[in-house]
Amino acid sequence: MNSRRLILDVHALQNVPPSNLNRDDTGAPKTAVYGGAVRARVSSQAWKRATRTYFGNVLDPSELGVRTKRVAELLAGRITRLDSSIDERAAWKLAVAALKAAGIKEIKPPQRKADEAKKNGGPEPAPESEYLLFLSSHQVGALAELAVEGATDIDAFLKVKENKARAKKAADSRHSIDVALFGRMIADSADLNVDAATQVAHALSVHQVANESDYYTAVDDENREEETGAGMIGTVDFNSATLYRYAAVDINLLEKNLGQSLDESDSPATPVRRAVEAFLDGFVSSLPSGKINTFGNHTLPDAVIVKLRTTRPISFVSAFEEPVTADRESAGGHMRGAAERLAAYIPRIEAAYGDEDSTRTWVLHVAPAVEKLAGLGTEAPSLKKLVAAVGAAVAEKLDELPERRG
Incomplete structure (x- = not known):
């Protein structure tokens, strides 16, 4: 035993x-x-x-995680709540930088949405990850705080070895209950994986x-009396x-x-x-x-x-x-x-x-x-x-x- x-x-x-x-x-x-x-x-x-x-x-909700491709938008929302002077698009940039520093590499606007926006003359869509990411509320909050701290020059801020390590730690500590139970796989960074x-x-x-x-x-409710057929037929297994x-x-x-x-x-x-x-x-x-x-x-x-x-x-x-x-x-x-x-x-x-x-x-x-x-x-x-x-x-x-x- x-x-x-x-x-x-x-x-x-x-x-x-x-x-x-x-x-x-x-x-x-x-x-x-x-x-x-x-x-x-x-x-x-x-x-x-x-x-x-x-x-x-x-x-x-603070004990749970979120599984989404729209993690940059999620993180950007936290960033703007921490600092209302940061506009949405600037928050997207900060979010992408923080996520990349944590080891999540491919975050960009989906090609189909980007092509549609370009064709219609619309604004660039929000960046998304290529796969579903599972992050706890605490992890999103920690990454947002880090991004706001380095908002003046996020690229230079995250080039500092200590700050990059903080980003990595923020994404890999204080796992939510659902992440701890059901696990997480991050293709870009295996060291962020969590075994279920x-x-x-x-x-x-x-x-x-x-x-x-x-x-x-x-039945079509507007059918006349002489119209006896069904409005729709189908099957459900x-x-x-x-x-x-x-x-x-x-x-x-x-x-x-x-x-x-x-x-x-x-x-x-x-x-x-x-x-x-x-x-x-x-x-x-x-x-x-x-x-x-x-x-x-x-x-x-x-x-x-x-x-x-x-x-x-x-x-x-x-x-x-x-x-x-x-x-x-x-x-x-x-x-x-x-x-x-x-x-x-x-x-x-x-x-x-x-x-x-x-x-x-x-x-x-x-x-x-x-x-x-x-x-x-x-x-x-x-x-x-x-x-x-x-x-x-x-x-x-x-x-x-x-x-x-x-």
């Missing part, structure tokens, strides 16, 4: 009625073959995006699925599924990513606990928004299992390699069969590969169909109490690490 390693595993079973949460290039719900059967699939990227969006409900502390699996249905198609018509969802958080890497966000009065576990609680709440509560207005498929998991372990991440998806069948394992649905599979599989995989003495388990369940999962760990009566209990346990474990006690 590695007493210094901490892994948080989150598992969920969630029913989703007819929906199209995450569609492919043809507009159909995404699928995957697993165990020789076609399964409904919701991509990792879709659920990570939903989780990040949910963070806005539980975290202050979170891994999110593609959600899969525990059973076989077949996509269906809804044929619809729309959908499926329904009982999904197994899984995510893992490397607590040690999360702590490393957040390490420079500490105030002197904080325990090293403080920002980690806040990040873990936000992630657990967000991952469980969020839902990708694909076609949500069409289907209104607002559901929450029937069961959530959280494990804090000191070995390695362990997904329980293998419990569903053989598809659950409603007629054989439950009285008409898939949730009961899925819960029974997990209740039988988890103790076996844990006994074979886990470390029962060091693993803590919590279970949140809300329906009779998943009652068999109750005995797997400490029961949480609500998501709020589950989040608080897990956050406290993570903080306690971090404070118990040998290097903390020394």
